[in-house]
Amino acid sequence: DAWKNIEGETVNKYTNVSDNEAIGDWGSPSEDDQLSSNENDDNSYSSVGELSTLPAVTNLKVMNIFDFNHRKCCPLNYSFSECEYSACKFTDNSAQADLVMINGARLKGLILPPRPLGQIWLMYTKEPPTFKRFKSLGRRDFYNQVNWTRCIFRDSTFRGHYGSLESRAPPPNKDYDEVFAQKRYQAALFVSHCNSPSRRDEYVKRMRSEIDVDIFGNCGNKTCGHHGLRLNLYGSKDPCLQQVSMDYKFYLSFENSMCSDYVTEKFYKLFENVDVIPVVRGGANYSERAPAGSYVNAEDFGSPEELGKYLYKLSKNKQEYLRMLKIKDRYTNAFPKPRYSCELCKALHTRRDMPSTYDNILTWMTDHCWLPSDL
Numbered sequence: 001d002a003w004k005n006i007e008g009e010t011v012n013k014y015t016n017v018s019d020n021e022a023i024g025d026w027g028s029p030s031e032d033d034q035l036s037s038n039e040n041d042d043n044s045y046s047s048v049g050e051l052s053t054l055p056a057v058t059n060l061k062v063m064n065i066f067d068f069n070h071r072k073c074c075p076l077n078y079s080f081s082e083c084e085y086s087a088c089k090f091t092d093n094s095a096q097a098d099l100v101m102i103n104g105a106r107l108k109g110l111i112l113p114p115r116p117l118g119q120i121w122l123m124y125t126k127e128p129p130t131f132k133r134f135k136s137l138g139r140r141d142f143y144n145q146v147n148w149t150r151c152i153f154r155d156s157t158f159r160g161h162y163g164s165l166e167s168r169a170p171p172p173n174k175d176y177d178e179v180f181a182q183k184r185y186q187a188a189l190f191v192s193h194c195n196s197p198s199r200r201d202e203y204v205k206r207m208r209s210e211i212d213v214d215i216f217g218n219c220g221n222k223t224c225g226h227h228g229l230r231l232n233l234y235g236s237k238d239p240c241l242q243q244v245s246m247d248y249k250f251y252l253s254f255e256n257s258m259c260s261d262y263v264t265e266k267f268y269k270l271f272e273n274v275d276v277i278p279v280v281r282g283g284a285n286y287s288e289r290a291p292a293g294s295y296v297n298a299e300d301f302g303s304p305e306e307l308g309k310y311l312y313k314l315s316k317n318k319q320e321y322l323r324m325l326k327i328k329d330r331y332t333n334a335f336p337k338p339r340y341s342c343e344l345c346k347a348l349h350t351r352r353d354m355p356s357t358y359d360n361i362l363t364w365m366t367d368h369c370w371l372p373s374d375l
Contacts, residue, residue, distance in 0.1 A: 060087040063348040066097035068113060069106045083342035085349045098348055102146075104129075104361070107136040112145070120352070122344075124150035126160060128257040129365035130197040138362035146358045148347075150340075152261050153368050157354070158343055161261075163268025165290055166334035172273065174329075176322045179275050186315050187213045187250040187279070190240070190266075194219040196256035199372050200281065203304045204252065206375075210308025211315070213252065216240070245274045249315050250296070255282035259369040263289055268333045277324050279311065283369070294328035298374065 065088060067074045080086040091097055094113040104125035115121070123146045129137070136142075148157040187207075194201055204213055216222040224240040244251055251274075253267040263284045270278045271290075280286050281298035296314075301307040314321055347354070358364050 060085065060349055063088045063098045063345065064091040064093075064096050065089070065099045065101065065344065065348075066091050066094045066113075067101045068094065068103070069110055070101075070103040074101075078341065080341060080345050083339075083345050085342070085346040088341070088345035088348060099344065104137055104365075105131075105133050107139075107142070108133060109136075112141060115145075120147045120348075121145055122148040122150060122157070123361055124160075126152065126162075128152070128197075128259040128262050128369055129362060130257040130259070130369055134362065134365070137365070138360065143360055144357045146361045147356065148354075149358070149361070149364075151365065152259070153365075154261050158340075158347070159261075160340075162263065162265040163333045165268070165271055165331040168330055168332040171326070171329050174275075176325065179325070180318050180322055182246060183249050185214060185248050186211050187252055187311060188216065188244050188248045188276075189213055189220070189252040189254065190216045190224075190244075191220070191254075192218045193256050197369075197371075198254065198256055198258050198281070199375055200254040200256070202375055203254065203281065203298070203372075206304035207308040207311075210305050211312040214248075241269065241274055244276055248276055249321065250279050250311055251276040253278045253280045253282075253295075254298075257369055258283040258372050260284065261368070267295075271328065271331055271333045275325060277314075277321065277328065279307075281374075291327060291331065293324055294331065303374070 065074070067090065074090040076090050076092060078090050080088045094100060095116060097119060099120045099122060100113065100115075102121060102123050104123045105127060123137070125134075127134075150156060150158040150160055152160055189204060191200070201219060204215065207213060214220070214222050216224050224243060251266075251270055253270065255262055255264060255266075260283050262282055263280075263286070267278055267280060267289070270276060278290075278295040279298065280295055286295065286297055296307075296311065298304075298307050301310060314324075
């Protein structure tokens with residue numbers, strides 16, 4: 001369950017973490033599966049590092065952090081006391097800030113704050129740039145302004161992700177024959193954004209010529225939850241997720257955009273005692289995320305119809321289906337405690353010589369995405 005990196009060091013295979021990366025997680029669901037279709041893009045990041053176990057670095061200048069356009073993320077009384085570098089605080093005065101955080105999805109119509117010499121600007125977002133609200137990143141007064149980024153892409157200054165997998169020891173003890181016997185339906189898809197850039201609606205429509213797919217949410221005729229909407233994906237106790245676990249053999253974890261490194265919580269949450277086989281479609285390298293045999297990748301098939309035929313055949317093959325489910329059950333979603341603030345504070349004290357500028361931050365983001373080629 002480990003591999004060797006280029007320096008020959010052993011690392012966890014499915015977390016994509018190395019010592020020289022500032023990597024973290026997003027704890028909240030992507031907008032694609034939230035109960036409301038608002039434009040929030042929260043700042044609930046986490047670090048995979050156990051920073052609180054390191055000796056604190058003291059007697060440093062206090063660094064001020066200002067969140068320009070998403071104030072609810074950062075209370076002014078937030079404490080950095082558990083961080084290795086704790087000499088940081090949030091401020092409501094942008095002129096006094098050493099770092100200004102700018103939510104890339106919430107920039108439309110806003111006037112950028114005055115910028116003192118030496119102030120670092122960080123643009124953060126948990127979503128790909130394929131939605132209209134990101135067009136504001138291409139405004140001319142934002143050229144050559146961003147120094148640091150916090151995005152899903154591996155070449156971000158600070159890389160965020162929605163989850164990671166670790167080995168589960170021992171694997172769960174369950175009656176797999178009973179798990180298979182109680183399943184009444186084939187595939188489920190929970191989705192709120194119709195006509196997404198990945199054209200998943202068209203892909204699923206063609207799949208349905210070969211296998212039954214129940215679509216929950218705004219884009220289908222099935223309902224679940226208090227509002228009759230879609231999967232919350234907040235954890236294995238969610239009633240909709242439990243319905244999927246009990247009744248369905250497959251969950252279609254199809255991303256809204258084809259972008260490198262973009263894998264949302266809809267994939268990782270299926271490794272939290274949910275008895276379905278994930279079927280993935282997106283722009284990430286899934287072999288870096290999960291072990292072979294624990295999921296089905298649409299990329300391995302020449303067309304939606306071919307994928308549908310394979311899934312239908314697999315749904316009837318109890319032995320092979322349970323073999324894959326048992327492989328999946330050897331792993332679980334390992335989501336760490338929130339530590340993003342610690343990453344920022346440490347960087348402000350140790351990496352201030354790092355700032356460069358992005359000529360056009362929107363172009364940099366969109367270069368990580370592409371139109372689907374499998375339709």
